[in-house]
Amino acid sequence: MADTDSTRVEHHPDRQRFEILVGAEVAGYAEYRQTDPTVRDFDHTVTLPEFRGRGLAAVLVRHALDDTRAAGLKIVPSCSYVHHFVETHEEYADLTV
Numbered sequence: 001m002a003d004t005d006s007t008r009v010e011h012h013p014d015r016q017r018f019e020i021l022v023g024a025e026v027a028g029y030a031e032y033r034q035t036d037p038t039v040r041d042f043d044h045t046v047t048l049p050e051f052r053g054r055g056l057a058a059v060l061v062r063h064a065l066d067d068t069r070a071a072g073l074k075i076v077p078s079c080s081y082v083h084h085f086v087e088t089h090e091e092y093a094d095l096t097v
Contacts, residue, residue, distance in 0.1 A: 009063040020060040027051035041076040
């Protein structure tokens with residue numbers, strides 16, 4: 001499980017990605033393409049090998065989807081991890097186009 005005290009998620013719109021950091025180290029990221037002004041196509045999610053098995057990808061994707069919802073945007077879950085996450089967390093089904 002992710003250690004929320006030393007873990008944070010940052011959005012970098014200029015690079016079209018969300019990063020999860022453990023302490024000062026980037027542990028993973030979720031990339032998207034802004035396909036139009038209202039849609040983010042999440043197409044790639046990575047957890048670096050040394051950080052796997054801690055639940056960080058779920059924390060990252062949940063944050064990215066919450067941020068997307070708060071911005072009034074929809075998603076295309078092209079990434080297999082994001083697709084699976086949305087399928088298993090029905091509270092995010094309304095975000096897909």
